[in-house]
Amino acid sequence: MKQQYLTTEARRAELRAMAYADYLKTPEWIRRRFAHLQAVEYRCQVCNSPDDLTVHHRTYERLGCEKFTDLLVLCWPCHKLFHERRKLAQSVNIQPQGMVK
Ligand SMILES: [Zn+2]
Ligand SMILES: [Zn+2]
Secondary structure (H helix, E strand, C coil): CCCCCCCCHHHHHHHHHCCHHHHCCCHHHHHHHHHHHHHCCCCCCCCCCCCCEEEEECCCCCCCCCCHHHEEEEEHHHHHHHHHCHHHHHHCCCCCCCCCC
16 A cells, blocks of 8 residues: 555545544554644643543544544543543533634
């Protein structure tokens, strides 16, 4: 498989069709995850912890072409909480700076 940085329509369809666990191993995701971590300066977006960070998908709708707001950097305890309590996840609405709805 050729590793190219441009995500084509065909490749996006492929990314969306694969199992989530497989998607997490793709170069597309690894790059996006890294860019997102850099953008939030390696801090949990809920509690500001720099430890055990994970990039959480707020929605799986755009796998392969996620928007900034589709992703949330969380430390391990916050991530666990998000998955345990989805209501809490939905009540938190974090917007990137300068973005107004
Ligand atoms: Zn946290
Ligand atoms: Zn998650």
